[in-house]
Amino acid sequence: MKSLAELEKIRNEEKKKMNLRDIKHGYQIVVGMGTCGINAGARDVLMAIVDEVDKKDLRDVTVTISGCIGECEYEPVVKVIDTKGKEFIYGKVTAETGKKIVDEHVMNNKVVQDMLLEKYKG
């Protein structure tokens, strides 16, 4: 270790790597991972979202998975919980649109209206 800058570099890299263990206050994203969800491609959606959150370095955002939430027709389903605790449920999400949810809703607080479950249901 020759300088503080060198230490700081390792610190930042590692901080990011260990981010999952931190206490977070930001948006929560929950991907439904029931059997029907997995069959409809929920794992790809999950990994696309995880990668996007990682790429955009959204350290206060939590991405978790949950069991089936009973909306099998609209799988893969993604729930977004904003910082006020308000829930939004998106249906028929793909890897592409999953990223869009991250970019628009989670990063810019713009709900992706036409993908909300209630829109599909009419």
Place this chain on the structure above:
Amino acid sequence: MAIRTEIIVCGGTGCMSSNSQDIKNEFEKQLKALKLDKEVNVIMSGCFGLCEKGPVVVVYPDTIFYAHMTVGDVEEICREHILKGRVVERKAYKEATEDDVMKIKKFREINFYAKQKRMALRNCGMINPFDIKEAIGHDGYKALGKVLTEMTPQEVIDVISKSGLRGRGGAGFPTGLKWSLAAKNDVKQKYMICNADEGDPGAFMDRAVLEGDPHSVIEAMAIAGYAIGASQGYVYVRAEYPLAVERLNFAIKQAYEYGLLGKHIFGTKFSFDLEARLGAGAFVCGEETALMASIEGERGMPRNKPPFPANCGLWQKPTIINNVETLANVPQIILNGAEWFASIGTEKSKGTKVFALGGKINNTGLLEIPMGTTLREVIYEIGGGIPKGKQFKAVQTGGPSGGCLTAKHLDTPIDYDNLTALGSMMGSGGMIVMDEDNCMVDVARFFLEFTVDESCGKCTPCREGTRRMLEILEKITKGKGEMEDLEELRDLANTIKDSALCGLGQTAPNPVLSTLNNFYDEYVAHVKDKVCPAGVCKALIKYYITDACKGCGLCKRNCPAQAISGELKQQHHIDTTKCIKCGACKASCKFGAIITK
């Protein structure tokens, strides 16, 4: 692919002894089988503190705390929770809600942790102790960098002094003041020593820090070395702590590889070498002068002070000795400032203290509380109270050097001065809870037996005096005590306190004195009435079968002395002349029909 989940398996001594290494290996195997190994990390950390619930596994980011894990549970957790997001209820940690329903509690919401403030233990259970980068990611070595590039040694000492940090190894001496004494000595060679001998029976705070976060100690040693002007440090750690020794040695090696030990740290003029020295395990070797003798290769025996180690210590050079936990606080004080640290705790005891909670308590384990927390909060809120609905009787702090406190002391805020004023002491942080089934005379005898075994024999008051006290206690527990014995016990205790050479002898009478003061009636019962009210002292109790007996015959079959008679389905009887008081019958009766009086 980014990692989406981390599984942290406890690798503390407690969990390791119930196979947590196999559990970790099984996680890796199962994740691979499910093709999840590229998106899920498995890490082994130090102790989580809630050893009672071990082996412990925590899953991030959901922060689900799995308790009493076995290798057999791993497959289900991977398949259900990690793959499909369904928490495995039967293994997840639960607590009763207000209406008495058991509900899953996430890691950070568990009552045990809610009242704690983890500073010395901040990284234990959080990071992989074998990876210096994880320590650095949690601000490791940042304080050392700051000290070496921005502060003079005197400034470092000033910050530590102002913070109010006092030694956590027992005596509570102000750390900044101690450092300044060695810094004043203008000699080239000085030494810095970390005391990781931890001889108190039941204590394991220092072991947990070394196992879970060795880099915090290494960093603090280098900071202290800079402050006092020492370029060589030793960590004196007991050989009975193989995991701690292994992790410390590995961490030292890594610190050298990263240039955080050795020559010209951070490109400055400061160089610092650090080495682990193994202690042979005698309790007295934790005493600082005995410890230095032991490092020098001599027999570990205390010597008179003065001269104090700060002036004339290891190999006659100025030496500072600090406890592991004391040191673990240092980097954070440097980073967050003296005011921050001084804002935590009570007027004269700043910061936090780690305790090893044991005995008759639901949550045995390791906890860290701000100074000033009450004994009641520790025992009932963090510790979860006394098992089996039994009555609290006493709490012993300070190990063999401490004393027993009673129910009337429960609301005392814990700090150095309060505990000393009540006839106990902070000590290194052992805390043993006792219930109605503990005999206080027997407790005093237990601790004294320990001291007699551990006395180095150098001075007469300790060598002869504690032995004489033990004889008297044994006499009392055998029902042969007289009232004069109680007075002699007190006289001997006061003499030894005043005349023993080192802290071992000076504090050895504490358990006896405090039980004499707080439980005098119990002594009198043994001496005058020849009974042991708690039913512990073998010579003074008799076994009886009450009318709760269902006549199942189990006790009769279990009795090695054929002392029990009775027909099936009828009340049985014990022939007290044949009974050898082995307790087998009481342990086997399913109806609680056998009692001692």
